[in-house]
Amino acid sequence: MKRLITISLHYYKLLWVYNLAFTLLATIIVWGYIGVLNAATFFIAKVIGFTSAMGLYYYSSSKSYFYFMNAGYRMRTIFINAAIIDACIYLLIVLSAVILKTCIR
Numbered sequence: 001m002k003r004l005i006t007i008s009l010h011y012y013k014l015l016w017v018y019n020l021a022f023t024l025l026a027t028i029i030v031w032g033y034i035g036v037l038n039a040a041t042f043f044i045a046k047v048i049g050f051t052s053a054m055g056l057y058y059y060s061s062s063k064s065y066f067y068f069m070n071a072g073y074r075m076r077t078i079f080i081n082a083a084i085i086d087a088c089i090y091l092l093i094v095l096s097a098v099i100l101k102t103c104i105r
Helices: 002-034 039-060 062-070 075-104
Strands: none
Touching (some): 002 062, 039 075
């Protein structure tokens, strides 16, 4: 289990730059289209950003998947764990925004 978490974190580290760029772009697009930025619209942008980053990395760096497959885990498991890591980061961002908002008032 510890090795799976390490491998998932390594995969998420490879996606991080793409994920950040696509999430910011999706946030701007969703915010411009809906006009309100709350937790739900940010979640939509986060999902769009993560799936776009995963798709781009899958398309452009498919040869690096042999490293993860040779570790003995299916790529679906690593994808799901990376999505869970991304969801935990989303929850940390939302909870810190809520805490900051309540502390300022």
